[in-house]
Structures are given as structure tokens and as C-alpha cells.
Amino acid sequence: MPGAAAACGGDARETVKAPLVANDFLEAQVDELRGAVSSGYARGRHGARQDRQE
Template identity: 50%
Template sequence: MPSEQQPAEQQPIVITDADVDEAIAACGGDARETVRTLLIAGQFMEVALEAAKQEASWGYVRGRPSRHLKEGAGS
């Protein structure tokens, strides 16, 4: 039976009222702008996650170092 790595145990995400207040304050106290900003940030994170999945598919699944890592190593 092949040995598969188990996913790391995830820690619960804790968001306090102070965190919420800070996010709203960062958007000038406008709750609607805060929601908009968080939605945009979530979209950026989805794009970054997809890019990471593509990179893992290229480098790790085939058991070879990433071509991007090789290119950056000589810089």
C-alpha cells in the first residue's frame, strides 16, 4: 500500500471583534467598502492558489524541481 502524506492538522481560524473593527477602520469606517475589499482579496487568493496548484502539478507530481525555481536560482 503506497504511503500517502496526511494533510497537516488545520488550526481553527479565530477572528475577533477587534479584527473586524480594524478591517472596517482600514476602509474608512464604510462596511460596504470593507466587504468589497475582502471579496477582492478573496479573488486574488483564489488566483494565487490556482497558480500554486499549477506549479505543484509541474514540479512536485513529476518528482522534478520546478522550472521556475531553476530559473530563479541563477539570479
């Protein structure tokens, strides 16, 4: 059993769900930190969130 699946007890749904939940948490942290950084320090680089197209 691969590492991620083993960490989730072999449950395929939980294996897929775990990184999605972690990503949501990290995105919330980034949004909170962007609000805490002064606009002068960031020089306007962190305005409204823009989704990248990759």
C-alpha cells in the same frame, strides 16, 4: 469604530468588499500554484478544482 471599518475609512461597502477582493486574489494564486505542482508530487490530489460544500 471596529478595526476593519476603520481601515476602510468607515465605508461599510468597502469593509465588505475588501475581503472579497482579497479572496479572489488568493484563489487565483492557488490555481496558479496548483498548475505549477507536478502531478506526481501531488499524487492526483490537486486535479480539477472542486468546490467544497460546508
